[in-house]
Amino acid sequence: VSIDVGGTLVVLKTPIGHGNALAIELDRARLEGALGTIAGDDTVFLAARSEISARRIAKDLRELADMA
Numbered sequence: 001v002s003i004d005v006g007g008t009l010v011v012l013k014t015p016i017g018h019g020n021a022l023a024i025e026l027d028r029a030r031l032e033g034a035l036g037t038i039a040g041d042d043t044v045f046l047a048a049r050s051e052i053s054a055r056r057i058a059k060d061l062r063e064l065a066d067m068a
Helices: 019-029 051-064
Strands: 002-006 009-013 034-039 043-048
Touching: 002 051, 009 051, 019 034, 019 043, 043 051
Parallel strands: none
Antiparallel strands: 002 009, 009 043, 034 043
8 A cells, every 4th residue: 555664664554454464475575674574454564774775675665566
């Protein structure tokens, strides 16, 4: 639904019930610069190593989701 960056966090909003599944797949993808995820029902927080990494990860995910 949306992807935003705040400092070293990438915040991904999903449809209700999809947060956990998305977090699992993001962890499995082992994205460069990603430290890990925390998931709620419709939100995923992805912790990045740096603000630059967070912005790059968000940009890459937006492109993959055709949100760019």
